[in-house]
Amino acid sequence: MKTQNIMIVGVGGQGSLLASKLLGRMLLEKGYDIKVSEVHGMSQRGGSVVTYVRFGDKVYSPVIDKGEADFIVSFELLEAARWTEFLKPGGRIVANTQRISPMPVIIGAAEYPQGLTEKMQVAGLDVDAFDALALAEQAGSAKAVNIVLMGYLSRYFEFTEQEWLDAIEKSVPAKFLELNKTAFQLGRNA
Amino acid sequence: MKTLMLGNEAVARGLYEGGCSFVSSYPGTPSTEITECVAVYQEVYAEWAPNEKVAMEAAFGASLAGKRSFCAMKHVGLNVAADPLFTIAYTGVNAGMIIGVADDAGMHSSQNEQDSRHYARAAKIPMLEPADSAEALAFTKLAYELSEQYDTPVFIKMCTRVSHSQSIVEPGQRVEVSRKYEKNPQKYIMMPGNAKMRHPFVEERTRKLAQWAETCEINRIEDGTDRSIGIITSSTSYQYVKEVCGDKYPVMKLGMIWPLPQQKIKDFAASVDTLVVVEELDSFIETHCKELGLACVGKEKFSCIGEFSQNLVAEKLGVDTVSGTKLDAAIPNRPPVMCAGCPHRGLFYTLAKNKVTALGDIGCYTLGAVPPLAALDTTICMGASISGMHGFVKSGGGEGRKVVAVIGDSTFMHSGMTGLVNMAYNESCGTVIIVDNSITGMTGHQQNPTTGFNLKGDPAAKIDLETLCRAVGIKRVRVVDPYNLAECDAAIKEETAVNEPSVIISRRPCALLKYVKHKKPIIADDHKCVGCKACMKIGCPAISIVDGKAKIDNTLCTGCGVCAQLCKFDALQAAKEA
Numbered sequence: 019m020k021t022q023n024i025m026i027v028g029v030g031g032q033g034s035l036l037a038s039k040l041l042g043r044m045l046l047e048k049g050y051d052i053k054v055s056e057v058h059g060m061s062q063r064g065g066s067v068v069t070y071v072r073f074g075d076k077v078y079s080p081v082i083d084k085g086e087a088d089f090i091v092s093f094e095l096l097e098a099a100r101w102t103e104f105l106k107p108g109g110r111i112v113a114n115t116q117r118i119s120p121m122p123v124i125i126g127a128a129e130y131p132q133g134l135t136e137k138m139q140v141a142g143l144d145v146d147a148f149d150a151l152a153l154a155e156q157a158g159s160a161k162a163v164n165i166v167l168m169g170y171l172s173r174y175f176e177f178t179e180q181e182w183l184d185a186i187e188k189s190v191p192a193k194f195l196e197l198n199k200t201a202f203q204l205g206r207n208a
Numbered sequence: 209m210k211t212l213m214l215g216n217e218a219v220a221r222g223l224y225e226g227g228c229s230f231v232s233s234y235p236g237t238p239s240t241e242i243t244e245c246v247a248v249y250q251e252v253y254a255e256w257a258p259n260e261k262v263a264m265e266a267a268f269g270a271s272l273a274g275k276r277s278f279c280a281m282k283h284v285g286l287n288v289a290a291d292p293l294f295t296i297a298y299t300g301v302n303a304g305m306i307i308g309v310a311d312d313a314g315m316h317s318s319q320n321e322q323d324s325r326h327y328a329r330a331a332k333i334p335m336l337e338p339a340d341s342a343e344a345l346a347f348t349k350l351a352y353e354l355s356e357q358y359d360t361p362v363f364i365k366m367c368t369r370v371s372h373s374q375s376i377v378e379p380g381q382r383v384e385v386s387r388k389y390e391k392n393p394q395k396y397i398m399m400p401g402n403a404k405m406r407h408p409f410v411e412e413r414t415r416k417l418a419q420w421a422e423t424c425e426i427n428r429i430e431d432g433t434d435r436s437i438g439i440i441t442s443s444t445s446y447q448y449v450k451e452v453c454g455d456k457y458p459v460m461k462l463g464m465i466w467p468l469p470q471q472k473i474k475d476f477a478a479s480v481d482t483l484v485v486v487e488e489l490d491s492f493i494e495t496h497c498k499e500l501g502l503a504c505v506g507k508e509k510f511s512c513i514g515e516f517s518q519n520l521v522a523e524k525l526g527v528d529t530v531s532g533t534k535l536d537a538a539i540p541n542r543p544p545v546m547c548a549g550c551p552h553r554g555l556f557y558t559l560a561k562n563k564v565t566a567l568g569d570i571g572c573y574t575l576g577a578v579p580p581l582a583a584l585d586t587t588i589c590m591g592a593s594i595s596g597m598h599g600f601v602k603s604g605g606g607e608g609r610k611v612v613a614v615i616g617d618s619t620f621m622h623s624g625m626t627g628l629v630n631m632a633y634n635e636s637c638g639t640v641i642i643v644d645n646s647i648t649g650m651t652g653h654q655q656n657p658t659t660g661f662n663l664k665g666d667p668a669a670k671i672d673l674e675t676l677c678r679a680v681g682i683k684r685v686r687v688v689d690p691y692n693l694a695e696c697d698a699a700i701k702e703e704t705a706v707n708e709p710s711v712i713i714s715r716r717p718c719a720l721l722k723y724v725k726h727k728k729p730i731i732a733d734d735h736k737c738v739g740c741k742a743c744m745k746i747g748c749p750a751i752s753i754v755d756g757k758a759k760i761d762n763t764l765c766t767g768c769g770v771c772a773q774l775c776k777f778d779a780l781q782a783a784k785e786a
Contacts, residue, residue: 030544042212042374052212053340054374057316058237058652063575064749065544079451080340080373080444083519085530100539103532120542124752125580125744128540141533160763 019050021074023082024171027101028093029118030057030067033164036189037091038069040168044177044185045073055080066097066120089174091167094118095147099134102143111143112170114150114163146170153204159194162201169205179206213377215370218341219280219308220245221377222348226304227385228252228278230270232263234622235651236282237317238371239310243280244654247663251382256654256663259590259622260285264292264307268361271305272396274387276352280308283324284589288623290327296361297331298406299396300413303387304355306348307333310366313488314515317650319570319587321513323489328363328466332410334417335363335466336426339446341375347426347463352385354420358413365465367488369444369515418467426463429476432456437525438480440473440493440504444516445486451518452527468496477502484509484525488516546575548750549719549726549766551690552643555614556583557746557770558696564610564704567600569593569624571616572649572718580747590619594627594640601638610704612639618648618656621671625680631709632681639703639710640682642673643690646717653721677711684710691716693773719766727767728783732758736779743771743780 024041026034035056042054050073057067070082084103090111092098098113105111115135122128131137135147148170154162165186172182183199190198213221219242223231231254233243247254257263260281270277281289286309293307309327312318328335336351338344344366351362394402421427432438434456441449442462449459460476462468477483477497483504485494494506509524510516519529546553556576559566560583568574568584569592577584586596593613601611615624620642628640648654655661660670677685684706688699696714703710717724729750739756750764751771758771758779772780 029542031547046210046212046376052374052376054212055369056214056372056374058240058372063544063547063572063650064542066542077375078447079518080369080375080447081517083517083529085519085532087532096539096542099535099537100542103534105532107530107532109532119749119752120540121545121578121747121749122540122543124749125747126741126753127579128538131537131539134535134537137535137537141535143533 019074021072021077023087023106024071024089024091025082025087025101025104026069026071026091027097028067029097030063030065032093033161034067034069034093037164037168038071040165040185040189041071043188044182047181047185048177051075051077053077053080066100068101089171091171093163093167095134096120096130098145099131099138102138102141105143109144110174111138111145112167113145113147114167115147116149116151116163148208150205153208154201157201157204158197162198165198165201166205169202170208172202172206210376210378212374213341214241214372214374215338215341215344215366216241216372217245218344218377219348219364219366221379222345223278223306224249224252225345225380225382226349226352227276227383228352229275230267230277231255231279232257232266233280234258234260234263234285235648235654236285237651238312238368239280239282239285239308239366240651240654241371242308243663246278254663256656258657260289261292264289264296267305267307268292268296271301271303272389274303274389276304276385278306278308280310282318283309283311283322284318284320286324286327288590293327293333294331295398297333298398298403298410300359301355301361302389303385304352305361306351306355306364307361308364308366310368310371311489312368314368316368319589321489323492324365325465325492326490332414333361333363333466334358334464335365336463337365337443337465338370338463339443339461340370340373341377343463344370345377345379350426358417360413367443414467418469421464421467421469422472424464427469427472428461428463430455430459430461432458435480437482437484438476439484439486440476440497441486442493443488445488448516448518448521449486452522452525462493465492468493470500473497474500474502477504486510486516486521543578544575545578545747545749546572547719548748548764549768551645551714551716551719552576553581553746553748554690554693554770555641555643555696555714556581558693558700559583559612562610562697562700564612564700565605567593567597567613569613569615569619571619573614573616573643576614578747580745584614591615591623591627594624595630597638597640598627598631598634598636601636606638610700612641612700612704614641614643616649617642617644617646617658617673620673621657625676628677628682628711629680636709637707639700639712641712641714644673644713644715647721649718653718673713682709682711684708685713687713687715689716690714691768691770693770719768727769728785729762729765729767730760730769730772731781731783732760733779733781736777738777738779740777742774742776745774746770
C-alpha cells in the first residue's frame with residue numbers, strides 16, 4: 019500500500035499528542051508500518067504545532083512534506099489555513115472552526131483573517147469545517163476536541179467503529195473513557 | 209510483541225535490555241525523554257544531575273564501579289561535559305558506558321545548531337547514529353558491547369526527528385552485567401606520565417574501530433539499479449533519501465559515524481559514477497571522503513543550515529515533487545508565548561516598565577524577549593546571564609542603567625551558582641533575579657535540586673536558594689511574589705539602586721504544575737472597560753480586545769490577577785471564590 023499521510027495541526031496545549039497516540043495504536047493493530055513525529059520543547063508553549071502520522075507497507079521519512087498530506091486535521095481554523103500547502107491535490111482538510119488568536123493578533127500587530135473556510139473552498143480545497151468544540155462540550159469536556167476530530171476523520175477510513183473504540187480504550191484513562199467514546203461518536207456522526 | 213516507541217523511549221529500552229544500572233542526565237530537548245523513560249525500570253538507578261558535566265562524571269564513576277552506565281544531554285549540554293569527555297576517552301571504562309547526545313537541526317528548541325559529530329572525532333570516541341526507533345534500541349545494546357570490547361565510552365547520537373518520532377520496535381529481554389573494580393592507576397589516574405601512556409592506546413583503539421567499521425553490519429550498502437550516482441548518508445537523512453529514491457540508487461547507510469571506514473567508502477565510490485553525500489548540518493562524512501581523495505557532491509548542494517526533508521532531497525537530486533495550494537491570505541505567525549498564569553509574566557512586565565537592561569538565560573523565561581514584553585537583552589547559554597552581567601557592569605555597562613540577570617531555578621543550579629560566586633568574590637554589583645517556578649519548565653517539568661523531589665518522584669533533599677546565595681557572600685537577598693506587581697516594582701527599584709550585588713528570588717510555581725490550584729477566571733466588565741489596552745501590555749494569551757473592550761478567554765485564564773493590577777478603571781475583577 020502506498021504510504022498514507024495525516025497531519026494533525028493546532029495550537030500547543032490543545033491535545034494533539036493524544037490524537038496521534040490513538041491513530042498510532044489503531045494502525046499498529048492493523049499491521050502497518052508507522053511513523054509518528056511529534057513536537058516537544060519550546061514550540062509547545064502556545065505556538066503552532068504539527069504532528070505527522072504516516073502509515074503503509076514501508077515508511078521511511080518521519081515527516082510529511084508540502085503536497086503530500088492525504089488529510090490535514092486541524093484543531094483551530096487559522097492553523098488549517100497555515101498548512102494548506104502540505105495538502106496533496108485531492109486531499110481533505112478536517113477543521114475545527116474554533117478560533118484562537120495568536121499573540122500578533124492579540125497585541126494588534128496583525129489581524130485574524132476573516133472567511134478562512136470560504137477562502138479554502140474558493141482555492142479548490144476539500145474542507146470539512148465544523149464546531150468540534152461545541153461537540154466536545156456536549157460530550158462533557160472542551161478537552162475532548164481531539165477525540166471529536168478523530169471521530170470525524172474515522173468516516174474516511176475502512177476501520178470499524180468498534181476498532182476505533184478499542185483503540186480509544188487503550189489510549190485514555192478509564193475514568194474519561196465514556197466521555198471520550200461519546201465524543202468520538204459525536205464526531206463520527208457530525 | 210511489536211510496539212510503537214519514540215526514538216528516545218527506544219534508547220531507554222535499549223539501555224534496560226543492555227543491562228544498564230546507572231543513569232545520570234540533565235534534561236534538554238530533544239534528549240529529555242530517554243532519561244524519563246529509563247527511570248521507570250526498577251532495575252535502573254536514574255537521576256537528574258545539576259548539569260551535564262556532573263552527569264557524565266557520575267556515569268563514569270558507575271562504570272568504574274563495574275555497572276553499565278549512561279548519561280544523556282542535548283548538543284549544547286555536551287559542551288558543558290566536554291571536560292570529562294576528553295579525558296574519559298583516555299581512561300576508557302570498566303563496565304560499558306554510553307553517552308547519549310541529541311542534536312537539534314532546525315533549532316526547534318535550541319539556541320544554536322551545532323553538530324555533535326565533531327566531538328566524536330575530536331575526543332576520539334566512537335559514535336553510533338540510529339535512523340529510527342528500532343535502530344535506537346539495537347544500537348544502544350551494541351554500544352555496550354563495543355564499549356567493553358574496545359575499552360571506550362560510546363556515543364549514541366540522536367537528532368530531533370529520530371528522538372521525537374515513533375516507529376515500530378520489538379522489545380527483548382534484559383541481560384545483567386557486572387564487573388569488579390580493581391585499582392589501576394596507570395589507566396585511571398590521568399597525570400601526565402600516565403596520560404602519555406594512554407594516548408597511544410586511544411589512537412590504536414580508533415584504528416581498530418575503523419577496521420571494525422569496514423565490516424560491521426550497521427554500515428551497510430543497499431544496492432540500486434542506477435549506478436549514475438551513489439549516496440552515502442546516515443540518520444534521518446537516510447530516511448529522506450530512501451523516501452525519494454527507493455531502490456533506484458545504491459546507498460551506503462552508515463550506522464557508525466565515527467570512526468568512518470576507508471576502504472569500504474573507496475570501494476563504494478568506485479562502483480558508482482558520482483558520489484553524493486547527504487548529511488544534515490556540517491560536512492562531516494564529506495570531509496572524510498575528500499580526505500580519502502574522493503570527489504563527491506556534498507554541501508554545495510545540501511546546505512549546512514536547517515533540517516532536510518524529502519522534498520529538499522528530491523529537489524537537489526532533480527526529482528519532481530507535487531506542490532500543494534498556498535492560501536491567498538495573510539496568515540499571522542503563531543510564535544510560542546508564555547502561558548496564561550505564567551509567574552514570569554509579572555516580573556518581566558516590571559522589568560520592561562523600569563527600562564531595565566536584562567541579561568537572560570535558557571528556559572521558558574527566554575520568552576520574556578517576545579513582544580509586547582520584550583524585556584530581555586541577551587540569551588547565550590546556561591548560566592551566561594550572571595557571568596555576562598558581571599562583565600557588563602565591571603566594564604561600565606551599569607552607568608546610567610539598571611542592570612539585572614534573569615535565570616531560572618534549574619539553570620541557576622546548573623551553572624548560575626559559579627557566576628554568583630564570581631560576583632561576590634570580585635565585588636561586582638548588579639541584581640540577579642532567580643525566577644523560581646519550582647520546576648524545570650521548558651523541557652516539560654523535570655525535578656531539580658531546588659524542588660524537593662527526585663527523578664523517580666520521591667521526596668529528596670531540597671536546596672535552599674536564599675541560604676545558598678547568602679553563603680557565597682551576597683548580603684542582599686529577598687523574595688518576591690511575581691503576581692504582586694507593586695512588590696516586584698519596589699524590589700527591582702531598590703536592588704538596582706544599591707552599589708553591591710543583590711539577589712531577588714521571584715518565587716511562584718509554574719502554572720502548569722498539577723498541584724497548582726487556579727483561581728476562577730478574571731471577570732471583564734464591559735461597562736467599566738474604556739478600551740485603553742493597558743492590560744494588553746503583559747502579552748497574556750487569555751486577554752484580547754473584542755469590539756474595543758477587553759475580553760477574557762475563560763478556558764485559558766487562571767485568575768492570576770496580574771492584568772487586574774494594571775486596570776485603572778476596575779474593569780478586570782477577580783471572581784468570588786466558592
